[in-house]
Amino acid sequence: MLKKEILLAIEDLTVSFDGFRAVDAVNLYVDKGEVRVIIGPNGAGKTTLLDLICGKTHASSGTIKFKNIELRDLDEHHIVRAGVGRKFQTPSIYEDLTVYQNLEVSFPRGRSAFGSLFFKRTQDVVDRVQEIAAEILLTEQLHQLAGLLSHGQKQWLEIGMLLIQNPELLMLDEPVAGMSVRERQQTAELLKRISANRSVIVIEHDMEFVRAIAHRVTVLHQGRVLMEGSMDAVQADERVIEAYLGH
Amino acid sequence: MPKKLLSHWITAKNRSDLINLALLALLLLVVLPLALDIFRLNLVGKYLTFAFVAVGLVLCWGYGGILSLGQGIFFGLGGYCMAMFLKLEASDPVSTAIQSTPGIPDFMDWNQIKALPWFWEPFHSFSFTLIAVLILPTLFAYLIGVAMFKRRVGGVYFAIITQAIALILTVLIVGQQGLTGGINGITDLKTLLGWDIRTNSARYILYYINAALLLGGIVFSRWLLSSKLGLLLVALRDKEERVRFSGYDVANLKIFTFCVAALFSAVGGAMFTLQVGFMSPSFVGIVPSIEMVIFTAVGGRLSLIGAVYGALLVNFGKSYFSETFADLWLYLMGALFIGVVLFLPNGLAGLFREPRQTWLLIKHTALMLVAKLRPARLRPEGK
Secondary structure, eight states, X not given: OOOOOEEEEEEEEXXXXXXXXXXXXXXXXXXXXXXXXXXXXXXXXXXXXXXXXXXXXXXXXXXXXXXXXXXXXXXXXXXXXXXXXXXXXSOOOOTTSXXXXXXXXXXXXXXXXXXXXXXXXXXXXXXXXXXXXXXXXXXXXXXXXXXXXXXXXXXXXXXXXXXXXXXXXXXXXXXXXXOOHHHHHHHHHHHHHHGGGSEEXXXXXXXXXXXXXXXXXXXXXXXXXXXXXXXHHHHHOHHHIIIIXXX | OHHHHHHHHHHSSOTHHHHHHHHHHHIIIIIHHHHSOHHHHHHHHHHHHHHXXXXXXXXXXXXXXXXXXXXXXXXXXXXXXXXXXXXXXXXXXXXXXTSSSTTSOHHHHHTTOOSOOGGGXXXXXXXXXXXXXXXXXXXXXXXXXXXXXXXXXXXXXXXXXXXXXXXXXXXXXXXXXXXXXXXXXXXXXOEETTEETTSHHHHHHHHHHHHHHHHHHHHHHHHHHHSHHHHHHHXXXXXXXXXXXXXXXXXXXXXXXXXXXHHHXXXXXXXXXXXXXXBOGGGTSHHHHHHHHHHHHHHOTTOHHHHHHHHHHHHHHHHHHHHHOTTTHHHHHHHHHHHHHHHOTTHHXXXXXXXXXXXXXXXXXXXXXXXXXXXXXXXXXXX
């Protein structure tokens, strides 16, 4: 088997808030094309870990190397431009804009003030928006206000807003929370399609969903990595059962 | 470019915008000049200079969500730049021969200043003055914007800081009487490059220049809002984090919009000086800055055209009521602001666009107030 290339290498990452170590000496390596799921009880530091990677929170110590670029030194928008996309836990879309506008605004061109002023809606933009809309099953809602979408559709739209930027690493915080069974299946299929040519980190509690998508699973507990491995190995591990799955 | 702008406007979804602009142009360029005598028309021209500020606030507050309570700063800076040029022209050595130092503005002479201060010198040049009107306030807005937005200061804190800066600038102008004309401002402005701006014909011409600039500003703003930047502003107001984590430097977008609003205010200020014939700190400080926000709120903070009507109506109301009930005016103004915020969140433009929703909102709020105000014993159990 070929040795896989590492896309994201997190080493000894720690952040402490007034002495409380939300993330404590975490090591995590994500390969190119891998779907990694992070599970763990509430307060385990899952969301904080994503915050650290995307620059929302600043680390106390450690390194976050993405394609060998140290992300800790970069501003949020530069991290995004380097190829890291992040979906928030609650659907974070622009409710006053249409689905089309939500996607167009996320198109990665014309990102400066003047650039956006003189941004032209060329055919490639229109094509790309329609391509993404088809991917996230929102073609028919393209000209509807995003605020009127169902909860699940909002989640998809936000994923679409990230996809249009074609990130090499996509981070999704509880993408299927609040979704119906059918929507969960559709989301799992969507994730499989989009992970074909990029790495994805997903935080999720729904074990069935995790099983459907995960290549590897990392269990966080009290800010530390408790265990890492395949879904089967994780579910069989006694420490994991005690800390998380058991109750 | 202008043709393209126009086509952009026409092809825009909301065609009623075009009709509304045409109606406004008709009102400003034909109806008002025919209906009003030059004294009243000049007054309208003065109110329209505030409309520049209001239109700028629609961009930065209405769409971008950046509430500035200090637009008087830029209105004042623009106005003072123009006033300094006009004052120097009015202070030639012949007409100031009776001063102890002829050739400097009269208020400097009264304050025992013997020579023109260095920063007044370049205002001998009209082209420098025009550039200064456009650049200085915008540059100042840029500096404020960088200092605030790069550090993620926003919302209420930003509003309070702009207000503080407006106050500081007023205190500075009033305190440095010899350099700025103090509380009286810069008065007795007479000619612009030898052209007497106090005559009726000059007032007509200035009114038309002012109205044309304002309409041009609205067309420009409409274009800005229809660009991707316009979408981004709406996005920013709604979910700032999402914009930031979509690869945008949010601070830069805000700084740019704030600068555009400042530029508009400055042009308004310069036109004010030209039409009214003086500039004073009473158009810089806290109260005028808040009034400018009220014009925008009354007109509708999402409506470029509504902002103009807001500025006109509130100012007409102000001059009518402050003549009749001088003491009551400030209270009325406050009540008007609260009323608009409570009942007309989208101002008069909202009333015009969605009369039904507005009526429902008024009804519900009134019922809620009645329920709250009812004596406790009359309320149902457990409330």
